[in-house]
Amino acid sequence: MTALGLLYPGHFAEDDYARIEQLLGSDIRVDLVHTDVGEDAHRVEVLRQIGTPERLAKGVEQLRLSGAEAVVWACTSGGFVHGWEGAQEQVRSLAVTAGLPASSTSFAFVHAAKEVGAARVAVGAPYPEDVSGLFAEFLRTGGIEVSAVHSSGSVTAAEVGAWGEDEVLALARAADTPDADAVLLPDTALHTAAHLPDLEKELGKPVLTANQVTVWEGLRLADRRVNAPGLGALFTREPIVQV
Incomplete structure (x- = not known):
């Protein structure tokens, strides 16, 4: 065990x-x-x-x-x-x-991106733009190129925790770019465990969630x-x- x-x-x-x-x-x-x-x-x-x-x-x-x-x-x-x-x-x-x-x-995202061979990623963040920007900066410091950052602007974790599959898929789609090797969805308040196969099928690439x-x-x-x-x-x- x-x-x-x-x-x-x-x-x-x-x-x-x-x-x-x-x-x-x-x-x-x-x-x-x-x-x-x-x-x-x-x-x-x-x-x-x-x-x-x-x-x-x-x-x-x-x-x-x-x-x-x-x-x-x-x-x-x-x-x-x-x-x-x-x-x-x-x-x-x-x-x-x-x-x-x-x-x-935070470090898990850097290590996981490298694990799946993603040198360049797109970020779909539930956060406001300033907070999302800090995450992108963190990834870059860790050696991960960030092709794009999409922010939903949610102001609380409670709001994010109420999202369902439709909202999660919409966030991932909005974030994705053709040159991204993977899409990252930060925030451990976001329900994603049930949606991972559908997310990756939809985007055709690895999706890493918090x-x-x-x-x-x-x-x-x-x-x-x-x-x-x-x-x-x-x-x-x-x-x-x-x-």
Whole structure:
């Protein structure tokens, strides 16, 4: 049994993780601990407070007791708004507090894009334009070219959490560009686990979503590979050999 520990802010799309755990179809357990959100707003100054060491530390002990082998901060915007160095420090602090390998959804997107061989990506973000721009900047710092950024302008995670398949597909279509190797849909408040096969069939390329890459990142930290076609190309491809 491999146990993954995720620190997830609030209650928006946490049912995605139960679905992902089921689709993995193996001895994988995904343990979720909810952290305090404070104000629900897609504003930079608010997002920088979501992932403070104090808030994350409150959930760490519960994950330790669950037997987690790795911990991931399951919040995209709560990582990249700190910039590359700030997000690295956030993860280092989390690893020290947990005594476990640690990462975040922001870094998961960079690692996952490289895993599927996507040197150039298009971003469909539920956030306002300024927040979306910070995500694109984060990706570029991580060595990923961004061909286009589409922002839906949603101001709260609660709004995004209420979206269904039609809204998710519309976001992906609006973001895609012919030269993009993959389409990225950030925000762990977005329900996507049930829609991954349809998204990739519609666009004809890998689609990476926040909750999907978060679990994949936890498995990567735990040194586990799982073939799960229902979770998209990220979970079916052979690893890309970097030369």
